[in-house]
Amino acid sequence: MSGGVWELGSGRVLLPCGPDPAATAAQLEALLAQRRVVGLAGPQEERELAEALRPEPPRRGGPAPEPAEAWAAGPLAAAMAGPAVVVGSGGSSGARRWVLQTLASLEAAVEALAAWLEGLDLDPAAALILNPLPLHHVSGLLPLLRARRWGAELRWLEPALLRDPARLALAQPLDPGRPALISLVPTQLQRLVDHPDGLAWLARCAVIWVGGAALPSALAERCRAAGLRISPCYGSSETGAMVCALEPERFLAGDPGVGRPLGHAELAIAPGDGAVRIQAASLAAGSWTAGQLQPLPLEDGWWCSGDRGRLGPAGLELLGRLDGAISSGGDTVFPEQVEARLRQLAEQAGLPLRALLLLPESDPLWGERLVGLYRPATAPGSAAGADQAVPATLAEQLRQLALQLPPSQRPRRWLSCAELAPTALGKWQRGRWRTWLMQQPITNP
Numbered sequence: 001m002s003g004g005v006w007e008l009g010s011g012r013v014l015l016p017c018g019p020d021p022a023a024t025a026a027q028l029e030a031l032l033a034q035r036r037v038v039g040l041a042g043p044q045e046e047r048e049l050a051e052a053l054r055p056e057p058p059r060r061g062g063p064a065p066e067p068a069e070a071w072a073a074g075p076l077a078a079a080m081a082g083p084a085v086v087v088g089s090g091g092s093s094g095a096r097r098w099v100l101q102t103l104a105s106l107e108a109a110v111e112a113l114a115a116w117l118e119g120l121d122l123d124p125a126a127a128l129i130l131n132p133l134p135l136h137h138v139s140g141l142l143p144l145l146r147a148r149r150w151g152a153e154l155r156w157l158e159p160a161l162l163r164d165p166a167r168l169a170l171a172q173p174l175d176p177g178r179p180a181l182i183s184l185v186p187t188q189l190q191r192l193v194d195h196p197d198g199l200a201w202l203a204r205c206a207v208i209w210v211g212g213a214a215l216p217s218a219l220a221e222r223c224r225a226a227g228l229r230i231s232p233c234y235g236s237s238e239t240g241a242m243v244c245a246l247e248p249e250r251f252l253a254g255d256p257g258v259g260r261p262l263g264h265a266e267l268a269i270a271p272g273d274g275a276v277r278i279q280a281a282s283l284a285a286g287s288w289t290a291g292q293l294q295p296l297p298l299e300d301g302w303w304c305s306g307d308r309g310r311l312g313p314a315g316l317e318l319l320g321r322l323d324g325a326i327s328s329g330g331d332t333v334f335p336e337q338v339e340a341r342l343r344q345l346a347e348q349a350g351l352p353l354r355a356l357l358l359l360p361e362s363d364p365l366w367g368e369r370l371v372g373l374y375r376p377a378t379a380p381g382s383a384a385g386a387d388q389a390v391p392a393t394l395a396e397q398l399r400q401l402a403l404q405l406p407p408s409q410r411p412r413r414w415l416s417c418a419e420l421a422p423t424a425l426g427k428w429q430r431g432r433w434r435t436w437l438m439q440q441p442i443t444n445p
Contacts (some may be wrong), residue, residue: 005031006046009404010055014039016046017136021156024135025144028085032103035082039098042136045088052098052288053086073166075102076295079285087138089237089287098288099237101138108281109142109240110149116245122179122206124150124406130172130182130205132157137425139183139212139390139400142241159424162188165198172201179206185426186213189230193222202228207248209233211258213426214318214340218347224252234258234316238296238303240282243267244316255314268302269311275322276309277302324430326360326368331408335360335370338409342372345401351394352377355420357428359437371437372398372411415440 006014013031015038017024031038041049083103114124129147131154147154161168161376174180182205184192189210202208203226211233223230229248237240244267246259249444261267265280279302286295289308297370308319320336327333335358346353355375363369375393395414402410417436422428 006050008050008054010036010314010333011035011080012039012053012055014041014046014050014053016041017043017134021131021135021140022403023119028135028144029148032085033119034081037080037082037084037086037100039086040136040141042134049086049098050089076286076293079103079204080293084139084285085198086288087136087141087237098348099138099284100286100288100293101240101282101284103145105282105284106142106145106240106266107149109262110146110241112262112282113146113245114150115263116362117181117207118241120207120247123278125152126179127152127206128174128180129154130157130180131155132159132162132188133183133185133425134159138235138237138241139425140187163191165192165195165201168192169197169201174201175203176204179216180204181207181209182234183211185211185424186210186215186219187224187422187424187426188359189215190219193219193226194227199226202226206228207231209242209245211235211242213422213428214336216340216347217344220251224254229253232258234318236305238287238305239265239278239280239286240284243278243280250314257317258310259317267311267316269309270304273322274308274310274319275318276305276307276318278305279303286423326370327368328360328363328368328370328408331406333370333408338370338405341409342398342401345404348397349397349401351397351401353394353398355422356398357420357430357433359430359434361412361437363412366408369412370409372402372414373417373420373437374398374414375417383428 004016008014013036015024015027015031017040028038038346039049039053041438079100079102079352085101087101089097089099093183117124129143129152131140135141143154146152154248157172161171192202207229215232230251231245231248232251233242233245235243242262243265244261246255246257264282265278268277270277283303284296286293306322310317310319320334324336325332325334338359339356339358353374357373358370359373360368361371374394382392395416398414
């Protein structure tokens with residue numbers, strides 16, 4: 001270990017992402033210049049990522065193990081020769097994966113986004129890039145690579161500033177004559193929009209990319225009413241961040257979805273299940289799953305994202321995760337779509353709802369039924385996990401709202417959870433909350 005860098009062998013290193021992103025970024029750039037494969041590890045992820053990346057030693061008196069190094073002469077060899085990075089993916093659904101991205105593939109995404117900005121009459125080199133996202137996520141890594149490639153200025157925003165809009169406006173004043181670009185997740189956007197200083201600060205940004213999770217319709221309408229230049233976008237660790245983005249003018253005009261593909265990518269919808277398929281110059285070379293490096297699974301050059309969507313006149317519209325669908329009473333139900341509809345109804349009804357998550361639960365008659373987890377905007381009056389059955393409580397109000405939905409989409413019970421919240425990047429750790437749900441007594445089935 002040298003200067004915080006973990007030497008793993010075979011040109012691979014692990015770089016823990018500490019509290020000073022500028023210092024970590026300088027280390028990353030030096031390592032990439034040495035053509036290393038750099039694993040970017042977030043807090044508490046160092047050992048897991050190190051185990052995935054560390055080469056397996058040869059067996060004594062025998063050939064090298066399979067399949068740990070079997071890729072050495074195959075399509076992954078160029079990627080493993082570096083420069084490349086490894087970032088985490090799959091934390092919100094499915095098993096944790098570690099995605100291998102070459103610097104060249106990420107720079108293809110950077111160039112495509114520059115062309116998109118030029119189409120908006122914005123000069124990428126003249127931009128101020130603001131980065132409030134962690135470096136060990138692809139969404140926090142790409143702003144660094146954009147600034148590096150475009151020659152633009154990059155400013156790191158400490159996470160605490162995003163939770164204190166008044167201090168953010170004072171600490172990071174924006175020049176209206178200089179295009180400011182920022183990527184946010186919906187949770188961060190909501191905090192800023194809810195505060196007058198945060199709203200005024202956002203109004204000075206030329207482009208506000210919003211991704212990582214669905215943009216709630218009520219929040220989108222508030223942003224439109226305020227004239228914020230929002231650009232809903234879509235991508236993942238496997239795609240090198242953005243593969244499509246909606247132009248701010250189209251967002252303000254009321255267009256739905258996350259826009260059309262950027263210049264380096266193509267999108268298609270699979271017949272049958274409606275899966276979003278992606279072909280892009282920025283697709284990852286492969287990923288480590290359970291310690292084994294595998295090429296990215298492609299079908300004729302297309303990667304299946306696991307998201308369900310449709311292509312409309314304004315581009316891609318996302319309809320939820322395919323792996324999150326449940327069968328309830330013979331109907332296929334997508335919990336994320338039901339969540340979005342219930343949040344919209346709750347907003348219209350003025351309910352004090354801070355967070356909402358729907359999870360499936362086995363049911364002998366229906367097969368599966370939804371259970372609603374909710375967090376009130378103010379502390380609930382009873383213990384977390386207790387089902388509120390008294391009329392006029394938030395649980396009863398949510399139950400009444402759900403009557404507007406088809407029977408298969410109505411949660412059969414509601415549980416208050418004082419800790420319920422997505423991650424800092426706006427993603428739901430559904431496995432964590434399924435565990436929480438299993439620990440609660442079954443009441444009011």
